[in-house]
Amino acid sequence: SGGLWNNAEGAKGKDPLVRADNPFGQWNQFRIRLIGERCWIWLNGQLVVDDAPLANYFDRSKPLPKRGPIQLQTHGGKISWR
Numbered sequence: 563s564g565g566l567w568n569n570a571e572g573a574k575g576k577d578p579l580v581r582a583d584n585p586f587g588q589w590n591q592f593r594i595r596l597i598g599e600r601c602w603i604w605l606n607g608q609l610v611v612d613d614a615p616l617a618n619y620f621d622r623s624k625p626l627p628k629r630g631p632i633q634l635q636t637h638g639g640k641i642s643w644r
Contacts, residue, residue, distance in 0.1 A: 563578045563581060563582070563583055563605065563610065564578045564582070564592065564603040564604075564605040564610035564611055565577045565578040565610065565611065566601065566611060566614060566616055566617070567635060568617065568619040568635075569614070569615075569616070569617045570617060570622070573614070573615075573617065574614040574615065575601060575611045575612075575614025575615070575616070578603075578605070578610035578611065579609060579610050579611065579612060580608055580609075580610060582605040582606045582607075582608035582610055583605065583606070584606060589644075590605060590606055591605070591606055591607075592604065592605055594632065596616065596632075598626070599615045599616050599617075599625060599626045600613055600614070600615060600616075601613075601614050601615070601616045602614075
């Protein structure tokens with residue numbers, strides 16, 4: 563759904579601003595913009611995270627690493643990426 567699920571409970575961006583998921587079985591399209599720790603996410607053309615800080619899940623006392631992979635998370639079930 564585009565939320566920053568690994569952010570702390572109640573943190574900005576933890577939950578998406580709107581539910582923009584397509585029905586199961588249809589493709590979803592994300593646009594993700596990350597500048598430093600600030601994150602914007604669009605799902606199917608709708609803004610779901612607006613200028614929220616992305617927490618360092620592995621060590622919340624440290625800032626995000628300057629470089630690294632984008633990691634997408636699922637919650638079980640069949641999923642495909644393209």
